[in-house]
Amino acid sequence: MITKLMRTGLAAGLLAATALTAVPALAQQTTLTLGADAADIGSLDPHFASSTSDRTLAAWVFGGLVRFQPGSTDPAGIEPDLAESWESTDDKLEWTFHLRQGVQWQGGYGEVTADDVVFSIEKAMNPDTSAFSGDYAAVDSVEAVDPYTVKVTLKNQIPSVLGILANYAGGFIVSKAAYEERGESFARNPIGFGPFELDSVEPGVSATFKGHADYFRGAPQLESVVYRFLTSSSARDLAFVSGEIDASKGLADKQWLARSSAIEGAAVDIFDPAELSLLNINVTQAPFDDIKVRQAVAHAVNPDIFVQYRGPEFTRPGKSVIPSNNLGFSEDVGMYEYDPEASKALLEEAGYGDGLTVKMLASQLNSLESNALLLQSLFEEAGITLELEPVEHATWHQMIRQDLSPLVQYGAARFPVADVYLTQFFHSDSAIGAPGQVTNFSHCSVADDQIEAARVETDPVKQLALWKEAQELIVKEVCAVPMAEVAQVWVRKAALDWGYELKGAMSLGPVVTEATHFTE
Amino acid sequence: MTDMAHPPAAPAKRRARLGLLRRLNLSTWIGLVIVVALVLAAIFAPWLTEYSPSKQNILHQLSPPGDGHLLGTDQYGRDIWARLLYGARYSLTIGIFAIVVAMIVGTFLGMIAGFLGGRTDIVLMQVMDVILAFPALILGLALVALIGATMGNIIIAIAFTATPAFARIARAGVMTQRDREYAQACRALGFSGPRILFRHIMPAILPEVMVMSSLWMATAVRTEASLAFIGLGLAPPTPTWGGMVREGYDNILSSFHLALAPSIAILLLVLAFNLIGDGLRDVVDPRLKDAS
Numbered sequence: 001m002i003t004k005l006m007r008t009g010l011a012a013g014l015l016a017a018t019a020l021t022a023v024p025a026l027a028q029q030t031t032l033t034l035g036a037d038a039a040d041i042g043s044l045d046p047h048f049a050s051s052t053s054d055r056t057l058a059a060w061v062f063g064g065l066v067r068f069q070p071g072s073t074d075p076a077g078i079e080p081d082l083a084e085s086w087e088s089t090d091d092k093l094e095w096t097f098h099l100r101q102g103v104q105w106q107g108g109y110g111e112v113t114a115d116d117v118v119f120s121i122e123k124a125m126n127p128d129t130s131a132f133s134g135d136y137a138a139v140d141s142v143e144a145v146d147p148y149t150v151k152v153t154l155k156n157q158i159p160s161v162l163g164i165l166a167n168y169a170g171g172f173i174v175s176k177a178a179y180e181e182r183g184e185s186f187a188r189n190p191i192g193f194g195p196f197e198l199d200s201v202e203p204g205v206s207a208t209f210k211g212h213a214d215y216f217r218g219a220p221q222l223e224s225v226v227y228r229f230l231t232s233s234s235a236r237d238l239a240f241v242s243g244e245i246d247a248s249k250g251l252a253d254k255q256w257l258a259r260s261s262a263i264e265g266a267a268v269d270i271f272d273p274a275e276l277s278l279l280n281i282n283v284t285q286a287p288f289d290d291i292k293v294r295q296a297v298a299h300a301v302n303p304d305i306f307v308q309y310r311g312p313e314f315t316r317p318g319k320s321v322i323p324s325n326n327l328g329f330s331e332d333v334g335m336y337e338y339d340p341e342a343s344k345a346l347l348e349e350a351g352y353g354d355g356l357t358v359k360m361l362a363s364q365l366n367s368l369e370s371n372a373l374l375l376q377s378l379f380e381e382a383g384i385t386l387e388l389e390p391v392e393h394a395t396w397h398q399m400i401r402q403d404l405s406p407l408v409q410y411g412a413a414r415f416p417v418a419d420v421y422l423t424q425f426f427h428s429d430s431a432i433g434a435p436g437q438v439t440n441f442s443h444c445s446v447a448d449d450q451i452e453a454a455r456v457e458t459d460p461v462k463q464l465a466l467w468k469e470a471q472e473l474i475v476k477e478v479c480a481v482p483m484a485e486v487a488q489v490w491v492r493k494a495a496l497d498w499g500y501e502l503k504g505a506m507s508l509g510p511v512v513t514e515a516t517h518f519t520e
Numbered sequence: 521m522t523d524m525a526h527p528p529a530a531p532a533k534r535r536a537r538l539g540l541l542r543r544l545n546l547s548t549w550i551g552l553v554i555v556v557a558l559v560l561a562a563i564f565a566p567w568l569t570e571y572s573p574s575k576q577n578i579l580h581q582l583s584p585p586g587d588g589h590l591l592g593t594d595q596y597g598r599d600i601w602a603r604l605l606y607g608a609r610y611s612l613t614i615g616i617f618a619i620v621v622a623m624i625v626g627t628f629l630g631m632i633a634g635f636l637g638g639r640t641d642i643v644l645m646q647v648m649d650v651i652l653a654f655p656a657l658i659l660g661l662a663l664v665a666l667i668g669a670t671m672g673n674i675i676i677a678i679a680f681t682a683t684p685a686f687a688r689i690a691r692a693g694v695m696t697q698r699d700r701e702y703a704q705a706c707r708a709l710g711f712s713g714p715r716i717l718f719r720h721i722m723p724a725i726l727p728e729v730m731v732m733s734s735l736w737m738a739t740a741v742r743t744e745a746s747l748a749f750i751g752l753g754l755a756p757p758t759p760t761w762g763g764m765v766r767e768g769y770d771n772i773l774s775s776f777h778l779a780l781a782p783s784i785a786i787l788l789l790v791l792a793f794n795l796i797g798d799g800l801r802d803v804v805d806p807r808l809k810d811a812s
Binding site: 232233234237238251253255256258259305308309362364366369370372373374376377387388389390392 | 574576757
């Protein structure tokens with residue numbers, strides 16, 4: 001009898017406890033927890049944020065004069081952000097932006113004014129304070145006409161003025177007062193006018209952001225966002241399946257896609273920009289200073305293998321030396337066909353009839369490591385032994401910028417106008433070791449004239465023709481061999497609504513906006 | 521004790537060896553059988569599989585076990601059984617050679633320190649203590665990161681981490697033996713220091729050193745696998761067991777056999793070395809003998 005009473009009491013207690021714990025579950029979730037493929041914050045100074053993870057976070061904290069529509073990377077859809085309106089002179093050399101009034105900085109730094117905008121653009125133009133200064137070479141001057149009007153004067157026309165002033169890379173506006181006050185620590189204590197402000201960072205564990213209550217588009221629906229550093233994809237998957245995180249960076253891999261799509265209550269976002277992976281070949285280093293060897297490499301690469309390996313859902317074969325979403329992209333640029341026998345014949349002609357052994361530094365980042373292994377196998381069929389020297393990813397970034405690897409496989413997406421990618425990867429001014437070094441790992445200079453001419457060409461048809469010619473020359477000279485384009489992929493709880501349809505993000509990760517919320 | 525100074529005749533030696541083998545327990549024999557089997561598998565790998573360990577076949581990626589591949593294929597379509605067999609070569613070579621190097625160097629240094637004593641002893645042992653203060657994996661990791669991940673360098677790095685253990689045990693052995701009657705007799709007969717040390721004292725301490733070496737081989741295999749797992753092993757496409765676990769980790773939720781197969785191989789080899797080490801210790805350690 002006593003046992004029965006005890007059981008009844010226990011059951012009643014459990015019911016009561018369940019009822020009590022169920023109450024908070026009815027309230028809408030206001031904390032978003034994300035799983036990131038990053039070990040820590042690098043730099044949240046937006047003008048130095050170049051890793052995928054840092055770019056993603058910068059887009060939450062900062063805004064630009066104009067912005068890409070949330071969920072889109074289409075330059076045609078660029079819309080007002082800090083600037084309410086703008087106009088340009090007929091020659092497109094003077095641009096005047098009219099700022100929104102009453103826009104507030106995070107952290108109580110007051111109103112955003114034209115001085116902040118001038119300071120930010122000048123900072124972005126300065127190589128000492130920006131990694132993107134090369135994008136602003138055409139800017140002559142920036143001046144504050146009045147507290148709410150900014151005039152940007154160009155030396156010459158460029159393909160997209162709004163592109164360099166949008167919420168991307170050097171286009172982010174920083175608080176002048178906060179930057180001057182915080183100095184170098186601004187990189188870990190950023191102040192912007194975006195929807196979320198950095199609250200705290202636990203190194204190697206997580207970064208927490210809180211909603212910016214005075215955000216000019218309205219206070220965010222989410223109170224906070226916790227960005228957890230989980231470099232292992234398996235750890236992220238497990239955390240997501242267990243409900244520990246609400247969304248997570250995925251793997252561009254068909255097994256991962258099948259696994260994640262099968263999770264009940266989960267939705268997978270596959271979005272642009274697809275990053276184009278190129279095998280850059282240093283044309284100044286032996287044996288690649290011989291074009292026959294470079295042509296042999298070009299014939300050895302089969303872009304379809306990368307698509308087969310990852311899956312066609314987010315992978316496309318590379319068809320030119322710039323991404324296919326770029327204005328100016330041309331598919332008909334005379335790509336070398338995959339033909340390992342032709343490779344062997346060319347190697348024979350070049351004096352490597354017994355085979356060729358080459359070395360390549362290989363990043364241990366999952367996606368780059370798998371590409372390197374696929375390349376190794378393709379090369380073997382063509383009579384080329386590829387010796388990989390694996391190094392940690394951050395070290396690899398440093399080493400390839402010192403010309404320590406004659407072959408560099410590099411995946412990147414840039415502002416989708418041909419000029420940016422062509423300039424950064426194939427103009428001699430951007431070559432490694434040059435004063436304006438960017439990412440021209442191949443030391444290519446064959447299309448300098450066409451790139452420069454296209455930059456100032458006002459006739460769109462002629463401009464497209466020049467960009468096409470540049471791509472043909474680069475392909476013919478084999479400065480780089482296209483491998484594949486791989487889109488971004490995240491998995492999220494279906495109940496998480498980003499606030500827009502996620503089809504693209506220039507920040508390479510979901511933009512958490514004031515409208516992001518949970519539907520349950 | 522005089523028998524140590526005057527080695528017994530050859531038949532007696534043979535009898536002693538047979539006696540040692542007879543005293544080995546079942547678990548030691550199991551360990552020996554596993555190690556011998558793995559050595560044979562590594563040597564005869566080309567006869568045990570038709571596949572190359574590095575040949576990719578993207579059309580057959582992640583095939584389950586069976587289906588033409590005994591243990592299935594990995595994400596690049598490479599045969600897992602072939603990679604395990606060829607991988608045994610690297611794990612065994614590194615595990616055995618690293619400890620042989622550590623044993624020779626460590627024992628030599630320990631014997632010198634123990635025999636000479638004084639400042640030599642203090643300096644050598646303090647250096648060994650400094651090395652011992654670092655966990656084997658951390659020290660191995662730092663060294664490989666510094667000198668590069670080639671087969672020779674990994675052997676050197678692991679040998680470096682294991683050397684102090686041998687130095688310590690050799691020193692202790694020499695210190696207990698150097699004042700025994702037979703050693704004093706040798707001195708009285710005018711034998712040189714090196715002759716006393718290497719010809720008369722060394723045979724007395726070698727059994728303990730040998731026991732230590734088999735136990736450390738297990739550690740060496742684990743260290744090599746751990747280095748490969750964190751990306752500091754031999755460069756791809758070399759099939760190391762630790763590297764296979766690393767590569768299989770990303771698909772562990774859907775194709776767990778990718779990481780499980782090499783993990784079991786590592787487990788077996790480490791277990792085998794430990795069983796051998798424990799068994800030998802039981803036979804050699806006089807304290808355990810007395811207890812039994």
